[in-house]
Amino acid sequence: MMMPARLNSIAARIAVAIVLAIVLGLLAAIGLSLVVSYYGYAQSGADDGARTHVMISKSNFAVINSRGNAMMLSGRIAVIIRSVASVPRSRQQSIVAGVAEPDMQVSLDAPARSDTVTGVDENLDRLRELVQIQLETMSPPIRVSARRVSVDDQGPGGPDHSNQTSGGAAVIEAALPDGRRITVTIANYPMGAGYGLILLLISIVVVAGLVSAWTARRLAAPIREFASAAERLGTDLTAPPLTLRGPQELRATIEAVNRMQLRLQRFLEDRTQMLAAISHDLRSPLARLRLRAELVADGEQQRKMFDDLEAMNAMIESTLAFAHDNARQEPRTLVDLGVLVGDVCEDVEDAGGKVSYSERRGIDVPCRPTLVRRAVANLIDNAVKYGGHARVNIVHHTDRVVIIVDDDGPGIPSEEQEKVFAPFYRREPARDPAKAGVGLGLSIARTVAREHGGDVTLKNRDGGGLSALIELPA
Incomplete structure (x- = not known):
C-alpha cells in the first residue's frame, strides 16, 4: 500500500518520530512510576498503608501514590487539624x-522530641506550606510548623525497612486556638522533591x-544506498536503474x-554509432583514392600517397575497432x-x-x-x-590496482604528458615511418580506465624512460 506523498516526506517522518518519542516517553514514565512505587513503597513498607492507585476514566488517566502525593497528604492533614480544632x-x-x-500517627500535647534531623528538606517544606495554605481561612489563624525526626526500628508503623532512603519521619505540628498542640x-516520609519529574525527564x-x-537509521539507509548506487553509476553507465525507495524527496x-x-546512455550510443558510421563511410573514398594513386606516374609521390592512405586506413580501423568493442556493451565480470x-x-x-612481466595471480x-x-x-x-x-608489473593496494608499464625510451616532456591523450595527437619524433601510429592508443586506454572508475597517467622515470600507469578500482 502506497503512502500519500505528504505523509512520506522527510518532514512528516521527523514529525511522527517526535510525537512517537513523546508518547513512548510518557508511557515509560508511567511504567517506571508504577514499578518504583510498587517496589519502593508497597514492598518496603507493606503494612504502612501507602498504596499506588491507577485511576482511569473517559477523560483522565492518573497514577497516584497516597504517600508521595503532597497535595493529597496535605489535604488529609488539614482536614484532621480542622476537625480537632472545631470541636x-x-x-x-x-x-x-x-x-x-x-502510616500517620496523630497525637495531642505529645512530648517534644530531641532527635530532630537538621538540613534542607524541600519536600517537607512544600508539605508544610500546602497545609498552611489550607488553614488560612480559619479564625483565629493556625500556624503550622514542620520538622524531620529519626525513626526507631520499633517506632510507629512497625519496623523501618527504608530508614536509609526515606530520611526519617515527618512531623507536622499546629497550635490549636484553645492552646493545645x-x-x-508520617513515618518514612521521602526526602527531596520526589522521583516523578526525574523519572519523566529520564524516560x-x-x-x-x-x-x-x-x-x-531508517532515513539514512536509503540515502547510503543512493550514494553507493550513484558512485557506481559514475563508473558504469550500464548499471541497472536505481530502485525507488525512501522518503518522497529521495524518490x-x-x-x-x-x-x-538514460539520457547519457542514449548520448553515448548515438556518439559511438555516428563515429562508426563516419569511419565506415570513409572507406569508399579511400578505396577510390587508392585506385587513382595507382595511376600516378611519379614513383615518389605515389609512395607518399600510399603512406598517407595507409595511415588514414589505420585510423579508421582503430576507430571502428574501439566503437565495435564499446557498442557490444560487454557485461562486467570478475576477472583475474x-x-x-x-x-x-x-x-x-x-x-x-x-x-618482461612480474607475473601475479589472484588479483580479482x-x-x-x-x-x-x-x-x-x-x-x-x-x-x-x-x-x-x-616491463610490466602489478601493484595491489587496498582499494585499487595499478598496472605499471615501464620502457627505456626518451620519455615525454611534462608539458606534453596530457596532450598525448588527445585523440589523433602524435608528437613529432613519433612520426617515424618505422614507428607509425594513429594517436588513439593512449586516448582509448584512458577512456577505458575512466569508464571503470580509474585513470591512466604518465610520468618520466628518474633513470630515463617512461612509466605508464593504468589504475582500476579493486
Missing part, C-alpha cells in the same frame, strides 16, 4: 483516636534518543538520476587481472615484441575484460614501439 476540648481525643492510621507524624530522554536513532532525486542515466595481463604480454611476445577485479585487455595492450605496444622493451 470542644472534651471530644478532641476521640477524634484523634478515630483518624489515626498506620496537635502533632501529625523522555532515553526513549527520544532510541526513537531518534531508529528514525535516523524524486532517484527518478532524476535514472532519467539522467594478473592472468589477463599475462595473456596480453604473451600476445605481444608472439608478435616479436620484448616484454570486476571489469569489462575485452576493453581492459585493449587498454593494457595499447600501453604495452607503445612501450615496445618507442622504448624497445616493456
